[in-house]
Amino acid sequence: MMEKYLNKELQPKERALDLLSKMSLDEKMAQVTGVFAVKGREDAMKRFLQHGIGQVSTLEFRQCGSLEEAAQWQRDLQDIVMENSEHHIPAVFHMEGLCGAFIQDMTAFPSGVNRGSTFDPGLERKIGEIVSRQEASCGITQILAPVLDISRDSRMGRQSEPYGEDPTLAAAMGTAFTKGIQETATAGLHPESVAKHFLGFHNSQGGIHGANVDAGERLLSEIYGKPFQAAIRNADLRGVMPCYCSIGGLPIHASKHYLTDWLRTEMGFEGVVVSDYSAVENVYQVQHVGESKGEAGLRCMKAGMDVELPMPSCYNEEMQARFTDGEEDIAVLNRAVLRILEAKFRMGLFENPYALAGEELKKTVRHDGDAEVSKQAAQESLILLKNNGILPLTGKERTIAVIGPHAGNARYYFGGYTHLSMVEAIHAAANSMAGVGAGGNTADICMERISGTNVQVDETEEFNDILRKLHPGCRSLVEVLKAELPGAEILYAAGYPKAGADTSGFEEALTMVREADVVILTLGGKNGSGSVATMAEGVDGTDINLPPCQDAFIQEAKKYGKPLIGVHFDGRPITSDVADELLDAIIEAWTPAVFGAEAVTNVLTGAYNPSGKLPLSVARSAGQIPVYYNHPNGSAWHQGASIGFQDYVDMPHEPRYYFGHGLSYTTFLYQDLTLEKKKVNPAETLKISLNVKNTGEVSGTEVVQLYLRDEQASMTRPVKELQGFVRVELAPGEEKQVVFTVSPSQMAFLDEDMRWKIEKGEMKVQVGSSSEDIRLEDAFYINEDLWIEGRERRYYADAAVCSRN
Numbered sequence: 001m002m003e004k005y006l007n008k009e010l011q012p013k014e015r016a017l018d019l020l021s022k023m024s025l026d027e028k029m030a031q032v033t034g035v036f037a038v039k040g041r042e043d044a045m046k047r048f049l050q051h052g053i054g055q056v057s058t059l060e061f062r063q064c065g066s067l068e069e070a071a072q073w074q075r076d077l078q079d080i081v082m083e084n085s086e087h088h089i090p091a092v093f094h095m096e097g098l099c100g101a102f103i104q105d106m107t108a109f110p111s112g113v114n115r116g117s118t119f120d121p122g123l124e125r126k127i128g129e130i131v132s133r134q135e136a137s138c139g140i141t142q143i144l145a146p147v148l149d150i151s152r153d154s155r156m157g158r159q160s161e162p163y164g165e166d167p168t169l170a171a172a173m174g175t176a177f178t179k180g181i182q183e184t185a186t187a188g189l190h191p192e193s194v195a196k197h198f199l200g201f202h203n204s205q206g207g208i209h210g211a212n213v214d215a216g217e218r219l220l221s222e223i224y225g226k227p228f229q230a231a232i233r234n235a236d237l238r239g240v241m242p243c244y245c246s247i248g249g250l251p252i253h254a255s256k257h258y259l260t261d262w263l264r265t266e267m268g269f270e271g272v273v274v275s276d277y278s279a280v281e282n283v284y285q286v287q288h289v290g291e292s293k294g295e296a297g298l299r300c301m302k303a304g305m306d307v308e309l310p311m312p313s314c315y316n317e318e319m320q321a322r323f324t325d326g327e328e329d330i331a332v333l334n335r336a337v338l339r340i341l342e343a344k345f346r347m348g349l350f351e352n353p354y355a356l357a358g359e360e361l362k363k364t365v366r367h368d369g370d371a372e373v374s375k376q377a378a379q380e381s382l383i384l385l386k387n388n389g390i391l392p393l394t395g396k397e398r399t400i401a402v403i404g405p406h407a408g409n410a411r412y413y414f415g416g417y418t419h420l421s422m423v424e425a426i427h428a429a430a431n432s433m434a435g436v437g438a439g440g441n442t443a444d445i446c447m448e449r450i451s452g453t454n455v456q457v458d459e460t461e462e463f464n465d466i467l468r469k470l471h472p473g474c475r476s477l478v479e480v481l482k483a484e485l486p487g488a489e490i491l492y493a494a495g496y497p498k499a500g501a502d503t504s505g506f507e508e509a510l511t512m513v514r515e516a517d518v519v520i521l522t523l524g525g526k527n528g529s530g531s532v533a534t535m536a537e538g539v540d541g542t543d544i545n546l547p548p549c550q551d552a553f554i555q556e557a558k559k560y561g562k563p564l565i566g567v568h569f570d571g572r573p574i575t576s577d578v579a580d581e582l583l584d585a586i587i588e589a590w591t592p593a594v595f596g597a598e599a600v601t602n603v604l605t606g607a608y609n610p611s612g613k614l615p616l617s618v619a620r621s622a623g624q625i626p627v628y629y630n631h632p633n634g635s636a637w638h639q640g641a642s643i644g645f646q647d648y649v650d651m652p653h654e655p656r657y658y659f660g661h662g663l664s665y666t667t668f669l670y671q672d673l674t675l676e677k678k679k680v681n682p683a684e685t686l687k688i689s690l691n692v693k694n695t696g697e698v699s700g701t702e703v704v705q706l707y708l709r710d711e712q713a714s715m716t717r718p719v720k721e722l723q724g725f726v727r728v729e730l731a732p733g734e735e736k737q738v739v740f741t742v743s744p745s746q747m748a749f750l751d752e753d754m755r756w757k758i759e760k761g762e763m764k765v766q767v768g769s770s771s772e773d774i775r776l777e778d779a780f781y782i783n784e785d786l787w788i789e790g791r792e793r794r795y796y797a798d799a800a801v802c803s804r805n
Contacts, residue, residue: 005087005350012345013338019087020338025330026051027086028337029320032301033312034094036436037077039063045080048312052085054340055274057310058095058140059436062102062422067138067365070103071355074139078353090353092344094194094274094309097131097143097181098161099418099593106134107370108471111415111527111571112147114381114590116163116615117662119703119725121176123380126373128180128193136186137364139355141347142239142274144194146177148227149243152626154619155207157539160415160527160571160591162202164615165628165659167223168722171230171795178235186364188352192343194239194274195231199258200224201243207625209538210244210282210434218750220247221262221790229267230795238271238343242305244279244434251283254296259304268791272343274307275300277436281313294318298328306336310436371594378592378599380701383612384663385574385586390563392606392665393518400481400488401512401562403495403553404522405459406569407477411467412498412526415571415591416536421528423466428530429456434538447531452500458532459494471594477522477567480597484605491516498526499534501548510556518563520604523550523579527571527591535571544622546576558582567600573618575656588612606665611701611727613662613770617655624651629659629771630718638719660705660722660770666696666732670704670775673767678779680744682758682786688740688797690767690776691804694730701729706740706797707771708747709764711779714757715749720766723747724797735804744782745793756793758786 004010005019020028034055035048056077064070074093081091095101099109109115109127118124128146135143148170149162163170174195181193200220204211215224231237240263242252252258253275263269283289283296290296297314308315322328344350356364384391406412414420425431429447448457467474475483478492495509496502513519523546525534533539545551555578557564566583568574574588587610592599602608619627627636634640637653647653669692676687694700706724710717724740744758751757760782768774 008351012342015345016338016341019341020334022087023337024051024086025320025323028333029315030054030085031089031337031340032307032333033315034307034309036310039073042077042080049081049084052081052089053091054307055092055094055142055309056081058093059102059422061095062419063426064104067103067105067361071138071357071361074355078139082353090344090349092142092347092349093140094142094144095135095140096417097135097145098147099415100131101135101138101140102419102422103138104470106365106419107374108414108418108420108593109374110377110381110593111160111591112162113160113164113571113615114592115377116169116173117383117590117612118377118380119169119613120380120727121172123373123377124173125176125180127377128177129184130370130373132181132184132191133186134365136189136191137356137361139353141189141191141349142194143181143191144196144241146174146193146195147197148174148195148231149197149202150224150227151202151616152628153202153207154544154572155540155542155622155625156202156204157209157535157541158416158537159535161417165617166615166630166722167226168796169615169725170227174227174231175234178231178237182235182238187356188348190347192238192271192347194241195228195237196241197243197276198228198240198263199243199252200247201245204245207540209540213245213247215247217754222749225262225267226795229791232267232269233791234795237269238346240269240271240273241276242273242279244276244282246287251287251289253279253305254283254289254299254303256303264304266790272306272339273304275305275309277310277434278313280305280308280315284314292318294322298322301336302332306339374593375595375598378595379602379608381590381592381612382599382603382610383588383614384603384610385588385657385661386583387585387663390518390565390584391604393604395605397488397517399491399516400485401491401516401519402478402481402522403493403509403512403519405494405498406522406524407520408492408494409459409464410474410476410597411463412569413592413596415527416529416533418593420466420470423470424458424463424532425529427462427466428532430531450497450500451502455499455534456531463532474594475597477597477600480601484601496549496553497547498524499547501552503549503552506553506556509553513557513560513562516562518565519557520565520567521554521557522567522569523574524568524570542622544572544575544619546574546579551576551578554578554582565604573614573616573657575618575620580656609665609698609700610662611664611703613660613703614657615659617659618657620651620656627655630721632716633719634716658770658772661773662703662770664700664702666694666698666700668700668702668730668769669693669695670767673765673776673778675765675778675780679781679783681783682744684744686742686780688742688765689737691735691737692728692730693735694732697732699729699731701727702769703727704738705768705770707766707768707774709766710747710759711762711764713759713761714751717749720771722771724799726799726801728801737802737804739800739802741798743794745788746795746797748788748793756788756790758782758788760784
């Protein structure tokens with residue numbers, strides 16, 4: 001007779017309960033831990049697999065020489081796991097997914113901040129679908145993405161990962177990505193998304209990775225928790241990874257308050273919580289909580305931490321002994337194991353535990369159009385920050401000087417958590433990825449440094465070979481410009497490094513500037529991983545401005561009177577007084593991945609009209625941090641004349657560039673703002689419509705942004721909040737209608753008693769091209785107060801676009 005848990009016609013929970021009732025304590029303990037797979041060390045790994053294992057880390061798939069090798073390794077490892085499990089329980093294989101898989105021949109995507117700049121949830125869902133299909137083809141069913149952090153601090157090295165500073169934008173984009181991952185079935189497998197890093201990760205002290213978070217419950221819930229709540233409510237998010245930080249003396253990994261009371265009881269999460277790498281051990285070793293590793297592990301498991309990754313450290317023999325002796329309630333372990341088993345049944349692992357093989361593998365991974373989605377993301381993400389009319393290029397330029405290390409080497413176009421950056425980290429002198437081996441102070445490591453810095457020199461064949469192997473068709477900006485502008489002479493010099501103050505390359509580069517009709521300067525550092533990066537996980541910085549050598553070169557180049565165009569590649573936004581003043585045009589490119597050079601060239605030549613918008617406010621210097629558009633009334637540049645000065649003594653309160661900013665080669669007219677009604681009950685919806693017309697001579701796409709402002713409230717509220725947005729494509733002279741459907745619950749906030757309240761009163765409606773460039777205004781009135789459950793509120797407005805011509 002078939003075992004009940006093997007009957008695929010039954011519900012996952014029913015199957016999981018049956019299997020749980022049959023498992024030994026050894027087998028249960030194996031399920032709450034993982035193993036870090038290392039090629040060639042399978043025999044050494046077996047001591048962790050004596051009763052199976054819950055999860056397998058696939059980070060080292062980055063070293064597999066081919067797609068087929070990675071798939072075969074998964075099948076081999078799964079065989080070992082299932083052979084050692086008394087009930088042949090398959091392991092969950094997990095992998096990062098922010099920018100695609102770390103596997104040969106799988107599609108690489110631009111960074112999270114790039115995709116936040118697109119304001120395009122539909123495109124983000126497509127990316128999620130591709131990542132899901134490709135990773136599932138190799139037997140990977142838990143995908144560690146999206147990154148739902150709110151980023152307000154450019155000092156932090158991981159600013160390229162989240163969608164930006166706004167919780168509504170992150171909620172919409174993260175929900176779309178999660179749906180793409182979880183609603184895509186591949187060969188019987190149903191991958192699940194793990195959103196990270198719960199909670200307040202990018203609000204750490206000093207912008208330091210994993211440092212303590214100073215944030216109150218209201219801020220954490222209304223701002224930092226909103227994207228997670230939206231993904232749980234709207235996309236049935238199945239996995240969460242907490243951050244390394246402590247909040248109010250509570251390490252998140254060991255906090256029942258956050259992992260159970262908030263995440264499960266209040267937010268309604270029903271999936272699996274997995275630790276960040278070595279974060280449970282971090283509770284004991286770094287945050288000094290618990291008298292022993294086993295006690296720290298128990299604190300975490302009781303709090304709601306289901307799986308310790310990547311290896312068992314605190315979920316150990318001591319913990320198991322306490323369950324054996326009855327010192328600890330076995331129900332704590334059973335709860336975690338049940339969640340893990342239920343997920344495995346949902347994923348389809350018992351029926352389909354292995355990666356695909358042969359032609360089926362190749363056909364499943366490589367679909368026509370996958371690369372085009374990556375290219376579209378790169379294209380839509382580029383932001384024209386400044387343009388005095390020099391762009392687009394006329395096509396009459398005979399000599400173009402292209403200066404900067406980014407112009408001649410496409411490795412700069414790949415950000416952190418791309419396959420390329422993860423392979424670079426292996427070759428770097430120092431690792432920076434938390435929880436994976438030793439990091440180290442780069443000052444103590446023997447390596448060739450960029451002069452005056454602790455950044456490793458990587459302009460070597462060893463590193464360039466990585467790009468050639470992983471992305472053989474990827475071209476640099478210089479290569480693409482030469483191909484697309486055959487009538488122009490393209491002069492190239494590196495000119496300056498990615499960091500520091502070295503000016504030794506100036507003379508050669510300035511000779512080219514003197515000969516050119518127009519000059520393109522590629523600027524910024526290197527977002528990536530390890531000691532070759534100027535910003536990355538664990539590579540934070542106190543200076544967010546351009547390197548001194550690059551500011552100095554701009555000043556020297558300006559003396560020749562030639563038009564200067566800046567293209568910025570990095571994981572944090574460009575900020576420089578010199579660039580702002582002296583450059584004639586600036587393009588923010590972030591880290592656009594494989595098709596970065598093509599995307600930039602299209603914007604330079606006018607083949608593509610830029611449509612990207614800033615997903616964050618750009619600070620003038622680190623001293624201005626945090627700076628963000630949705631600050632409370634009476635703060636930042638809305639402090640008001642009644643208290644003190646309206647500026648710092650050395651700079652304005654306003655950011656360098658505002659959230660939502662981004663220029664176009666055409667112009668857009670906003671008109672005919674109409675509210676369906678002026679008074680609304682708190683449980684109703686309201687339609688807000690307007691017309692947008694392209695009044696220029698070229699086609700373009702405008703990101704229409706809807707902001708609401710609570711005019712007078714019982715608590716200090718933000719000066720404005722993004723509540724909806726939509727991309728509108730328009731031909732010259734074309735007009736379209738945009739209709740937003742708004743729920744008053746989007747404006748709900750935590751009252752003085754920490755209850756979610758839709759408060760009666762006037763709401764100002766603002767529609768515009770950025771948070772500061774407001775084109776139309778009106779107002780409506782909410783008739784009465786209403787208290788609701790936080791998870792019942794709406795997180796962003798629906799938007800529809802209709803033709804008017």
